[in-house]
Amino acid sequence: MLTITSIRNGIVIDHIRAGLGIRMFYQLGLDKAGYSVALIMNATSTRMGRKDIIKIENSVDFDITMLALIDPNVTVNIIEDEHIVRKVKPELPERVENIITCKNPRCITSVEKYIPQIFTLVNRELGQYRCRYCDEIYTVGKD
Amino acid sequence: MLKGRHLLDPTDFSPGELDEIFDFADQIIQTPDQFNHLCDPSILATLFYEPSTRTRFSFEAAMLRLGGKVIGFSEPMSSSVAKGESVADTVRTVACYADIIVMRHPKEGAPRIASQYSPVPVINAGDGGHLHPTQTLTDLLTIRSAKHQLGGLTIGCCGDLKFGRTVHSLIKAASRYPGNKFVLISPAELRVPDYVTADLASKGIAYQEIERLDEVIGNLDVLYMTRVQKERFFNEDDYVRLKDFYILNADKMRLARQDMIVMHPLPRVGEIAYDVDDDPRAYYFKQAKFGMYVRMALISKLLGAC
Numbered sequence: 001m002l003t004i005t006s007i008r009n010g011i012v013i014d015h016i017r018a019g020l021g022i023r024m025f026y027q028l029g030l031d032k033a034g035y036s037v038a039l040i041m042n043a044t045s046t047r048m049g050r051k052d053i054i055k056i057e058n059s060v061d062f063d064i065t066m067l068a069l070i071d072p073n074v075t076v077n078i079i080e081d082e083h084i085v086r087k088v089k090p091e092l093p094e095r096v097e098n099i100i101t102c103k104n105p106r107c108i109t110s111v112e113k114y115i116p117q118i119f120t121l122v123n124r125e126l127g128q129y130r131c132r133y134c135d136e137i138y139t140v141g142k143d
Numbered sequence: 144m145l146k147g148r149h150l151l152d153p154t155d156f157s158p159g160e161l162d163e164i165f166d167f168a169d170q171i172i173q174t175p176d177q178f179n180h181l182c183d184p185s186i187l188a189t190l191f192y193e194p195s196t197r198t199r200f201s202f203e204a205a206m207l208r209l210g211g212k213v214i215g216f217s218e219p220m221s222s223s224v225a226k227g228e229s230v231a232d233t234v235r236t237v238a239c240y241a242d243i244i245v246m247r248h249p250k251e252g253a254p255r256i257a258s259q260y261s262p263v264p265v266i267n268a269g270d271g272g273h274l275h276p277t278q279t280l281t282d283l284l285t286i287r288s289a290k291h292q293l294g295g296l297t298i299g300c301c302g303d304l305k306f307g308r309t310v311h312s313l314i315k316a317a318s319r320y321p322g323n324k325f326v327l328i329s330p331a332e333l334r335v336p337d338y339v340t341a342d343l344a345s346k347g348i349a350y351q352e353i354e355r356l357d358e359v360i361g362n363l364d365v366l367y368m369t370r371v372q373k374e375r376f377f378n379e380d381d382y383v384r385l386k387d388f389y390i391l392n393a394d395k396m397r398l399a400r401q402d403m404i405v406m407h408p409l410p411r412v413g414e415i416a417y418d419v420d421d422d423p424r425a426y427y428f429k430q431a432k433f434g435m436y437v438r439m440a441l442i443s444k445l446l447g448a449c
Contacts, residue, residue: 108251
């Protein structure tokens with residue numbers, strides 16, 4: 001069993017679907033972090049079987065809703081003095097700009113690069129977003 | 144108020160605003176000469192980034208019949224686009240010369256970009272496999288004229304429903320009228336994109352996806368035919384197996400109701416046999432004429448000429 005020490009002050013992103021942790025890690029720019037960060041992949045979970053976890057030993061300021069775009073089921077634990085003081089479930093934002101990219105090769109955004117990638121939430125339950133320009137559906141956790 | 148508005152999506156205008164356009168188109172159909180000079184000093188720019196004869200001619204004829212003038216290109220390689228100019232810059236420049244812009248573009252969403260940069264109205268004349276709202280206005284005016292209603296109809300769409308932008312636009316617009324049901328007839332490879340069925344499902348509108356036209360033609364009020372192109376199939380065997388299901392002929396018409404109408408955005412390439420042309424239910428050439436009248440009405444309204 002791999003042992004990673006608990007953190008004193010910071011954030012633990014738990015219940016990440018196995019395989020998505022690394023994407024979240026890079027999306028948060030943690031590969032460039034100057035503080036202690038741990039990415040645990042394929043940890044055993046009674047609920048999920050396998051899961052990924054990210055531990056950040058720092059009070060970083062980032063948009064939690066962004067995490068929901070990668071995996072809407074994550075839990076964000078805020079740690080102070082080695083205790084969880086708050087648990088946050090990120091919610092999908094209504095509008096997303098320049099975070100997800102339209103995968104439709106016929107979309108105008110594939111050729112005119114000055115255009116912002118804008119998506120609006122169309123179905124919260126299914127995690128579906130619609131491209132503002134071509135109506136292509138992006139499904140969180142699948143695309 | 145339609146003056147100064149863009150038309151990018153068939154649902155940009157409310158059903159009431161569409162009625163305003165259709166009512167005015169009906170007036171033009173009744174007395175076309177009365178509107179010969181309605182748009183006299185105005186200029187329409189047609190920016191066609193991919194080939195089109197029918198839609199471009201229809202827009203140009205519409206503007207000329209209103210007394211206006213037309214500029215533009217029908218081949219992007221003969222314009223500044225060939226030098227790599229962006230849609231935004233082309234539109235900002237053309238808007239200095241023209242009062243209204245019509246754009247066809249192979250990339251989906253290009254007219255929306257154009258509208259974000261244009262101080263004059265932009266009309267989407269087809270963007271990739273996405274939408275074709277003025278064809279939808281044409282289709283709705285045709286249905287209204289034939290059926291005297293736009294709701295409570297069973298509308299069958301047949302052929303290439305994946306890349307058929309006219310179908311996507313029609314379903315989107317017709318789904319706003321209460322009581323309409325859709326029968327989507329296509330090979331599995333060419334079904335409508337997920338966003339279209341997701342829209343119908345979210346509005347609780349009944350739809351059915353099926354492979355054979357002859358099994359459902361007897362249930363339809365409107366049959367909207369489109370081309371099934373060989374190159375859309377993954378293999379030759381599937382094309383050979385399925386192509387005849389999507390050809391409408393006099394034999395299949397015998398299975399249809401006496402008051403069903405057959406529509407097609409044209410051009411056809413064999414999917415409607417010539418033996419259907421003389422059937423009073425064949426509406427596709429009337430539809431082409433309605434297309435010019437509805438574009439006359441649309442241009443007049445967006446320019447605020449009436």
